[in-house]
Amino acid sequence: MPASPGGSRVGLFVTCLVDAMRPQIGFAAVALLEAAGFRVEVPRRQTCCGQPARNSGDREGARAVARRTIAAFEACDHVVVPSGSCAATLRIQYPELLADDPAWRERAEALAARTRELLSFLVDIAGYMPAGVQLAASATYHDSCSGLRELGIHAQPRKLLAAVAGLTMRPLEGADTCCGFGGTFCVKYSAISNAIVAEKARCVVASGADLLLGGDLGCLLNMAGKLHREGAPVRVLHAAEILAGMGARPAIGEEG
Amino acid sequence: MSAMAEPASFRARVAAAVADPRLAEAIARTTGTARRKRAAAVASWADFASARALGRDIKDHVIAHLGHYLALFERNARASGAEVHWARTAQEACDITVRICRAAGARRVTRAKSMLGEEIGLPHALREAGIERIETDLAEHIIQLAGERPSHIVWPALHKTREQVAELFRARHHDAARGADVAALVASARRELRAGFFAAEVGISGANFLIADSGAVCTVTNEGNAELTTTPPRVHIVTAGIEKLVPSTAHAMTLLRLLVRSATGAEVTQYTTFHCGPKRAGDPDGPEAFHIVLVDNGRTRMLAEGLREMLRCLRCGACLNHCVVFRTIGGHAYGGTYPGPMGAVLTPALDGLAANRDLPQACTLNGQCQEVCPVAIPLPKLLRGWRDRSWREGLEPATLRRSLALWRFCVLRPRLYRLAAGGAVRLVRMFARNGWIRRMPFAGGWTRDRDFPAPPARTFLEQYHRSSSARGERR
Numbered sequence: 232m233p234a235s236p237g238g239s240r241v242g243l244f245v246t247c248l249v250d251a252m253r254p255q256i257g258f259a260a261v262a263l264l265e266a267a268g269f270r271v272e273v274p275r276r277q278t279c280c281g282q283p284a285r286n287s288g289d290r291e292g293a294r295a296v297a298r299r300t301i302a303a304f305e306a307c308d309h310v311v312v313p314s315g316s317c318a319a320t321l322r323i324q325y326p327e328l329l330a331d332d333p334a335w336r337e338r339a340e341a342l343a344a345r346t347r348e349l350l351s352f353l354v355d356i357a358g359y360m361p362a363g364v365q366l367a368a369s370a371t372y373h374d375s376c377s378g379l380r381e382l383g384i385h386a387q388p389r390k391l392l393a394a395v396a397g398l399t400m401r402p403l404e405g406a407d408t409c410c411g412f413g414g415t416f417c418v419k420y421s422a423i424s425n426a427i428v429a430e431k432a433r434c435v436v437a438s439g440a441d442l443l444l445g446g447d448l449g450c451l452l453n454m455a456g457k458l459h460r461e462g463a464p465v466r467v468l469h470a471a472e473i474l475a476g477m478g479a480r481p482a483i484g485e486e487g
Numbered sequence: 488m489s490a491m492a493e494p495a496s497f498r499a500r501v502a503a504a505v506a507d508p509r510l511a512e513a514i515a516r517t518t519g520t521a522r523r524k525r526a527a528a529v530a531s532w533a534d535f536a537s538a539r540a541l542g543r544d545i546k547d548h549v550i551a552h553l554g555h556y557l558a559l560f561e562r563n564a565r566a567s568g569a570e571v572h573w574a575r576t577a578q579e580a581c582d583i584t585v586r587i588c589r590a591a592g593a594r595r596v597t598r599a600k601s602m603l604g605e606e607i608g609l610p611h612a613l614r615e616a617g618i619e620r621i622e623t624d625l626a627e628h629i630i631q632l633a634g635e636r637p638s639h640i641v642w643p644a645l646h647k648t649r650e651q652v653a654e655l656f657r658a659r660h661h662d663a664a665r666g667a668d669v670a671a672l673v674a675s676a677r678r679e680l681r682a683g684f685f686a687a688e689v690g691i692s693g694a695n696f697l698i699a700d701s702g703a704v705c706t707v708t709n710e711g712n713a714e715l716t717t718t719p720p721r722v723h724i725v726t727a728g729i730e731k732l733v734p735s736t737a738h739a740m741t742l743l744r745l746l747v748r749s750a751t752g753a754e755v756t757q758y759t760t761f762h763c764g765p766k767r768a769g770d771p772d773g774p775e776a777f778h779i780v781l782v783d784n785g786r787t788r789m790l791a792e793g794l795r796e797m798l799r800c801l802r803c804g805a806c807l808n809h810c811v812v813f814r815t816i817g818g819h820a821y822g823g824t825y826p827g828p829m830g831a832v833l834t835p836a837l838d839g840l841a842a843n844r845d846l847p848q849a850c851t852l853n854g855q856c857q858e859v860c861p862v863a864i865p866l867p868k869l870l871r872g873w874r875d876r877s878w879r880e881g882l883e884p885a886t887l888r889r890s891l892a893l894w895r896f897c898v899l900r901p902r903l904y905r906l907a908a909g910g911a912v913r914l915v916r917m918f919a920r921n922g923w924i925r926r927m928p929f930a931g932g933w934t935r936d937r938d939f940p941a942p943p944a945r946t947f948l949e950q951y952h953r954s955s956s957a958r959g960e961r962r
Contacts (some may be wrong), residue, residue, distance in 0.1 A: 289891055
């Protein structure tokens with residue numbers, strides 16, 4: 232069994248978007264974590280990490296949600312999140328939001344210290360590499376901004392994907408440039424968001440890859456929606472789905 | 488987009504900008520080159536990270552001891568023969584500048600590019616005072632001819648293509664170039680501007696650094712126009728924000744290396760000049776009088792309002808060049824003197840949040856601005872700070888407040904949340920055809936330009952807990 236420093240009970244924070252829009256990412260995360268030797272729990276009391284409130288300036292709302300999430304995951308040795316931006320909210324925003332709350336500050340910091348984004352957890356903490364996974368396809372990877380800049384996730388997904396037999400990675404021009412999602416930004420300022428994601432879609436098509444992969448469902452939905460509107464045949468999936476051997480199943484928007 | 492026809496609302500300015508393909512091309516050309524050159528300059532600078540940390544520390548040190556360095560600068564500048572003036576507000580700064588111009592009997596002034604001058608409204612103040620203003624920076628000259636505002640803090644005419652500039656020069660220059668190549672355009676502007684350099688009674692410049700231990704003012708340009716603006720006229724006026732202070736020339740050099748590489752990717756600007764006092768006995772040239780107007784205009788208030796880190800800003804423009812929003816809407820859409828991420832932080836501080844509440848919101852918080860900032864200003868954090876304040880002060884729309892209140896009610900009640908999420912996915916799913924939704928009520932913000940994938944029939948939590956209870960597990 233691989234090393235599991237800090238204990239082997241992982242709480243999966245599935246995120247509201249994965250819960251509602253793409254359950255398969257959640258099941259892929261469970262499968263990967265179990266394959267890495269962890270016991271996975273999915274606390275029923277979890278909801279959303281609170282980004283809609285935090286990013287709209289509603290600190291009180293975000294603090295209330297943060298306390299809920301902290302309480303829901305307090306019994307887990309690790310908290311793993313299949314999203315860089317939600318993981319960054321738990322890791323960075325919660326301690327900041329609750330810094331002046333004596334009853335919650337330490338609990339927020341403890342949760343932050345135990346929280347990791349899924350792909351970086353698999354590499355950095357679990358030392359896991361997928362074995363026996365095959366997919367004959369070419370893929371390109373978009374680095375979602377929160378994961379990339381707030382959590383430093385860049386090498387880990389590429390390292391994991393390199394272990395998938397038959398998968399060829401193609402470079403994506405501007406892979407580190409924002410796709411224009413930005414949470415509620417994409418509907419509040421849809422004209423700006425559209426121009427940004429249109430440029431991203433052009434780069435994805437130009438990569439010539441069959442698949443567009445990433446680690447954040449919000450960005451993937453944004454890019455998939457634009458690619459589909461423009462008639463581009465690129466299939467969009469979360470990297471965890473590929474790693475869990477689910478790459479041949481329907482991609483985003485392919486389930487009739 | 489012309490200055491006179493600028494729409495009043497942020498949304499209308501954005502709509503105009505995204506509908507303008509020439510603007511998109513102009514922005515892409517200049518910012519694309521800037522990003523490539525900056526990346527190369529940073530990559531070839533092995534110790535960039537520690538220089539950046541040092542730059543940040545120098546600025547933080549000065550800001551923490553602002554009173555000390557201001558007093559030191561004032562003393563040394565006076566000792567060099569300069570006159571030092573203090574302006575609390577933009578109005579005071581303009582009044583002082585106009586008063587000096589009048590006392591010098593100036594009918595005509597030349598001006599070297601200065602964003603501080605734009606910030607305090609100096610072009611307008613000079614016009615009101617009946618003083619002719621000749622902008623000597625090439626891009627500022629273009630802007631002046633076109634009757635517009637700068638759209639970028641380093642390349643004020645970034646929003647114009649070369650072809651548009653050629654057209655403008657043909658219409659307005661006395662001896663205009665025929666071609667649209669850069670050399671011909673520069674020659675055309677040079678012929679137009681040359682006489683003005685020597686006819687002005689006063690030259691006005693900004694400052695890149697105010698050197699406390701010598702009282703010198705440092706300017707950096709690539710065209711040499713600052714030197715021609717500040718040397719031939721009888722009077723030189725510097726208008727500078729108080730955050731431009733550095734302890735010594737050595738500190739200025741550290742920051743200069745960061746500034747130039749971040750702005751243009753060059754190692755050094757063509758002209759780096761230290762202006763120290765008026766002409767002394769025996770000097771062959773130089774101004775007879777040298778005035779320095781030190782401008783606060785909200786800077787000390789920013790210190791008190793949690794915007795301390797913003798006072799590190801060197802005005803290099805790297806955050807603009809790398810910002811996906813700036814690159815989409817250009818500088819004019821921001822509506823203030825300073826566009827892009829740094830402008831979205833500064834404009835609410837200078838012109839009030841109520842009139843500028845869109846600026847900190849129209850940002851994806853992707854963090855690239857902070858990553859490229861040569862003095863590591865935490866721009867996303869500062870933008871969040873404005874969002875918090877906007878919420879606190881009730882400036883956010885009622886519809887948003889209501890939907891967030893409803894959202895909060897659900898997410899704080901997990902059982903209700905699971906029911907609502909399950910109901911919502913099944914409701915939204917009804918709008919799907921072949922896996923995608925092309926149009927849906929209340930979702931125009933998304934579906935106008937993008938399709939929305941059909942949600943599943945059951946949420947993850949519904950599926951997972953159903954299967955785990957089928958396995959007899961309890962959680």
